[in-house]
Amino acid sequence: EAGVAQSPRYKIIEKRQSVAFWCNPISGHATLYWYQQILGQGPKLLIQFQNNGVVDDSQLPKDRFSAERLKGVDSTLKIQPAKLEDSAVYLCASSFRGAGGHNEQFFGPGTRLTVL
Amino acid sequence: TQLLEQSPQFLSIQEGENLTVYCNSSSVFSSLQWYRQEPGEGPVLLVTVVTGGEVKKLKRLTFQFGDARKDSSLHITAAQPGDTGLYLCAGKIGSNDYKLSFGAGTTVTVRA
Numbered sequence: 001e002a003g004v005a006q007s008p009r010y011k012i013i014e015k016r017q018s019v020a021f022w023c024n025p026i027s028g029h030a031t032l033y034w035y036q037q038i039l040g041q042g043p044k045l046l047i048q049f050q051n052n053g054v055v056d057d058s059q060l061p062k063d064r065f066s067a068e069r070l071k072g073v074d075s076t077l078k079i080q081p082a083k084l085e086d087s088a089v090y091l092c093a094s095s096f097r098g099a100g101g102h103n104e105q106f107f108g109p110g111t112r113l114t115v116l
Numbered sequence: 117t118q119l120l121e122q123s124p125q126f127l128s129i130q131e132g133e134n135l136t137v138y139c140n141s142s143s144v145f146s147s148l149q150w151y152r153q154e155p156g157e158g159p160v161l162l163v164t165v166v167t168g169g170e171v172k173k174l175k176r177l178t179f180q181f182g183d184a185r186k187d188s189s190l191h192i193t194a195a196q197p198g199d200t201g202l203y204l205c206a207g208k209i210g211s212n213d214y215k216l217s218f219g220a221g222t223t224v225t226v227r228a
Contacts, residue, residue: 004158031214042120042204042218043159056215091158105216107158 002026004108006092012114018080021111025073025094031055033105034067034077035091043091049075082115089113119143120205120219128225132194137222139205140187146208148188149216150179153202162190195226 005024013019025032030051035043046065047057052072060067064083069075079086089110095103123138139148147166151159163172165181165188172179176199178191192199202223206216 009156041220042206044218045215048214093158104161104164107160109157 004092004094004106006090006108006111008111009109010112010114012116013082014116015084016081018078019082019113020076020078021090021092021113023075023077023092023108025075025092026106029094029096029106030072031095031097031103032069032075033093033095034075035093035107037089037091037110039088046077079113082113084115087113087115119217120207122203122205122219122222124222125220126223126225128227129195131196131226131228134191134193135195135224136189136191137203137224138187138189139207139219141207142186143207143209144185146185148181148185148208149206150188150190151204151206153204153221154200159202159204192224195224197226197228200224200226 004026007022011019032049034046036046037043046060047067048055049069052069065079067077089112091110092108093105095105097103120139120141127135129135147164149164150162152162153159163179165179168183168185170181176193180189188205202221204218204221206218208216
């Protein structure tokens with residue numbers, strides 16, 4: 001079974017530039033998560049989708065970050081404009097179900113973003 | 117501020133030694149998960165503990181959930197270089213809350 005795919009794996013941009021990350025979850029997984037992991041910290045949830053609807057985006061900096069999951073499958077996360085403090089690994093995860101239960105989240109390898 | 121505090125932050129041991137890492141909080145969790153993350157990869161789930169006082173074993177790894185469901189520990193017996201990685205605990209608050217709160221992790225290095 002293929003895992004969660006993410007691209008690109010690495011990205012270096014200058015501050016104030018834009019960047020987009022792509023995620024393809026495991027086939028059949030209705031729930032998709034984007035996390036931000038700053039060096040030395042654990043992952044922090046940015047946004048959760050259930051199919052193509054947003055369940056929680058309370059920790060997404062909406063002035064610069066946006067995400068979509070148009071057909072309920074793959075997803076993109078965009079930052080515009082980027083700031084130095086956005087340097088982090090952006091992890092995508094998916095799970096079979098969402099709220100309730102103890103459903104396992106499967107993580108992709110992440111995209112390491114460096115903002116100069 | 118992290119909801120879950122992990123200690124120690126770093127741990128370096130010789131192959132064959134035992135180690136324990138801790139995950140503590142003032143909050144009560146409905147369940148708690150342990151992940152291992154290797155460099156350049158995403159976290160991989162090791163175990164989920166649900167019941168206060170629960171002990172789960174996974175080969176050389178032993179996981180314990182505190183009686184009050186506020187803390188947990190991971191013990192590795194006879195550590196091997198393949199155990200090297202970042203160990204993260206993540207807690208879920210409430211039975212219907214999907215949101216996982218992660219600790220900052222413990223970086224474990226096992227020297228051959």
